[in-house]
Amino acid sequence: MGHFHHVGMSMGMSSGDDNSTMAPSHHHPTSSASHSHDHMMMMMPMTFYFGFKKVELLFSGLVINTAGEMAGAFVAVFLLAMFYEGLKIAREGLLRKSQVSIRYNSMPVPGPNGTILMETHKTVGQQMLSFPHLLQTVLHIIQVVISYFLMLIFMTYNGYLCIAVAAGAGMGYFLFSWKKAVVVDITEHCH
Amino acid sequence: MAMHFIFSDEVVLLFDFWSVHSPAGMALSVLVVLLLAVLYEGIKVGKARLLHQALTSLSISTSQQLIEETDQHSSSSDSPQVSRTHLRWFLCHFGQSLLHVAQVVIGYFMMLAVMSYNTWIFFGVVLGSGVGYYLAYPLLSMT
Numbered sequence: 001m002g003h004f005h006h007v008g009m010s011m012g013m014s015s016g017d018d019n020s021t022m023a024p025s026h027h028h029p030t031s032s033a034s035h036s037h038d039h040m041m042m043m044m045p046m047t048f049y050f051g052f053k054k055v056e057l058l059f060s061g062l063v064i065n066t067a068g069e070m071a072g073a074f075v076a077v078f079l080l081a082m083f084y085e086g087l088k089i090a091r092e093g094l095l096r097k098s099q100v101s102i103r104y105n106s107m108p109v110p111g112p113n114g115t116i117l118m119e120t121h122k123t124v125g126q127q128m129l130s131f132p133h134l135l136q137t138v139l140h141i142i143q144v145v146i147s148y149f150l151m152l153i154f155m156t157y158n159g160y161l162c163i164a165v166a167a168g169a170g171m172g173y174f175l176f177s178w179k180k181a182v183v184v185d186i187t188e189h190c191h
Numbered sequence: 192m193a194m195h196f197i198f199s200d201e202v203v204l205l206f207d208f209w210s211v212h213s214p215a216g217m218a219l220s221v222l223v224v225l226l227l228a229v230l231y232e233g234i235k236v237g238k239a240r241l242l243h244q245a246l247t248s249l250s251i252s253t254s255q256q257l258i259e260e261t262d263q264h265s266s267s268s269d270s271p272q273v274s275r276t277h278l279r280w281f282l283c284h285f286g287q288s289l290l291h292v293a294q295v296v297i298g299y300f301m302m303l304a305v306m307s308y309n310t311w312i313f314f315g316v317v318l319g320s321g322v323g324y325y326l327a328y329p330l331l332s333m334t
Contacts, residue, residue: 046203046307047203047205047206047207047209048205048206048207151299151302154299154302154303155303155306157303162299165295165299166292166295166296166299167292169291169292169295170288170289170291170292170295171288173287173288173291173292174284174285174288174291177284177287177288177291178284
């Protein structure tokens with residue numbers, strides 16, 4: 001959380017000035033909401049805004065200053081959100097494919113008439129050191145990192161970037177889940 | 192931005208025009224956030240049900256096509272049926288994608304509301320999630 005504070009403070013009064021050129025009357029609610037830290041309320045924007053000047057994005061060297069850079073950032077964030085949806089669905093598919101190792105344990109149990117019945121237990125799972133499980137773990141780490149990056153991008157409160165996240169998620173879901181639904185339909189006909 | 196939960200009647204939530212100054216306004220805001228969380232849980236269940244409905248109707252229609260195809264042995268009569276099924280599936284999937292966009296956006300809005308660090312809003316989000324789950328998830332297994 002200290003790192004967030006540093007990012008917020010380096011954005012500083014410049015984004016406050018930007019907000020004031022866009023919407024001059026909107027500073028009063030934010031400054032009245034704080035009690036003793038008036039000068040710190042404008043550090044990180046707490047409401048949605050549309051702008052492309054001095055927008056810091058995730059890393060300290062990544063600052064957007066022009067409309068062209070904002071367009072590039074829009075496309076990059078869009079593709080990142082699409083990739084995130086695709087990664088989720090790819091992991092589901094990989095998990096389903098790798099769970100073909102089924103172990104049957106048969107145990108004799110006494111039946112009602114003194115006969116002996118065979119009870120079969122089925123366990124579906126992966127071994128810990130198998131390659132599919134390690135691959136799933138690596139993909140899980142990548143998925144967690146990307147989901148946090150998307151959350152931090154949304155936290156910039158920049159309207160263009162937030163729209164890019166939402167649209168990318170929708171487009172990614174549309175493209176990748178289409179294929180997944182067809183696969184589910186074919187392989188699980190006992191629906 | 193205060194980095195700890197505070198009880199306060201003043202908060203600015205998400206948009207510039209949504210500024211709260213009074214207990215009545217705070218109660219209303221908590222109610223709105225609660226309903227938003229209920230809607231989020233409902234959308235999750237709605238997406239799953241839509242997918243299930245689409246798959247059952249698609250499998251029924253494809254099996255009907257197979258039955259008619261084996262009966263009539265004609266390939267020219269089922270091409271409009273195939274395209275109609277594809278169109279239905281496309282529309283259903285497009286609707287699901289719109290629901291997914293709504294789910295993503297509402298989820299992020301709830302995260303940003305909790306990020307205001309106002310304890311009343313946080314309670315509203317948590318309570319709304321609980322109420323939404325309680326109301327929506329039985330509908331998941333009702334089909």
